[in-house]
Amino acid sequence: MDKLVILAYNEAIEEEVMESLSMCALNNYTKITGVFGKGNTSGTHLGNEIWPGRNNLLLVAGPEVQTKQLLNCIRKLRQVLGKEGVKAFVLPIEELT
Secondary structure (H helix, E strand, O other), X not given: OEEEEEEEEEHHHHHHHXXXXXXXXXXXXXXXXXXXXXXXXXXXXXXXXXXXOOEEEEEEEEEHHHHXXXXXXXXXXXXXXXXXXXXXXXXXXXXXX
């Protein structure tokens, strides 16, 4: 079954996240930049003076085997970055055309 992985991460670690995707041989994605959010460990990012910083989102769709590989890469990245802020959410895809 195909899956959709949504990666939410601090814009400060853009290079590390994109490198991780590349190392996993995943080249197809949709990126949404400059989103705002708040997390328990990553803090608040609203892009203003009080809450500086923003987040980015990556949407990666593919076969389950590929998305499992991506999740393993993200787990390794989280170990390196600690609290800097990268989360992965996985959703089933009912249809991919």
